[in-house]
Amino acid sequence: METRNKIALITGGSRGLGKNMALAIAKKGIDVVITYHANKEAADEVVEQILTMGQNAIAFQLDTSNMKSFDSFVSEMATHLEKENNSPNIDYLINNAGTALYAPVTDTTEEQMDAVFNIHYKGVFFLTQKLLPFINDGGGIVNISSGLTRLVMPGSAVYGSLKSAVETLSRYLAKELGSRRIRVNVIAPGAIATDFGGGRVRDNKEFNDQVANITALGRVGLPDDIGGVVAFLCTAESFWINAQRIEVSGGQAI
DSSP: OOOOOOEEEETTOSSHHHHHHHHHHHHTTOEEEEEESSOHHHHHHHHHHHHHTTOOEEEEEOOTTOGGGHHHHHHHHHHHHHHHHSOOOEEEEEEOOOOOOOOOTTTOOHHHHHHHHIIIIIHHHHHHHHHGGGEEEEEEEEEEOOGGGTSOOTTOHHHHHHHHHHHHHHHHHHHHHGGGTOEEEEEEEOSBOSSHHHHHHHHOHHHHHHHHHTBTTSSOBOTHHHHHHHHHTTSGGGTTOOSOEEEESSSBTO
16 A cells, blocks of 8 residues: 655745745655745745655645635645645644744834734634644644744844744644644744844844854854754654744753
8 A cells, every 4th residue: 555755834935944944844755835925936946946855845825814815725735635645634734934023012013913913823823723624643733933932132022922822822732632643842943044034133243143142052043953853843753742842042042
């Protein structure tokens, strides 16, 4: 009897950390579905890279802040997977898509908070809910949080608070999904040099140096520091890791 490859869905997989996660997961012999918000060309390039590695891959457009789009996305993805694999299911869900908000409490608007809330909490909650019937028993969920739930930096009150909510949600999911042997964990990256937040960590030398100076390993993080950890959580070797927040920061502010 032919056994199919495991399948992982990564939201926001066309660039930055999501791209790195997608490639690292593919290296584990897992097929990949990624979503992208607007840049189809970048998403297609990631798909092409994965295909050249010998794994199946496909990209779908998805706005993770728009809950009304979730049903059609899930239906489109399930239809494709059913056609390709005789099953609409996936094995791993990585809730990665997100945007930054840098604003002090005194200046944050309701519109700003609503936008970040929809992407970083409400979207994560309801996309996960919609996908639960399509995640195979024994699979896993990885939610991407932030070092900013532990380390307080002025200007990140809304973002950090909502990521804390995701960390708490993850523990509840782990408890509720335990009977299906679905593990739910959190990866909390430290400051990483990507284009996230306008490239703040990557392109601002003063901020980059500031982070490096308070990090035990002496530099800011790189995408390659994160993807492999997420990929590990999508393997049988990590089965007994559940309901955990794993900070991947090189020892930032310890």
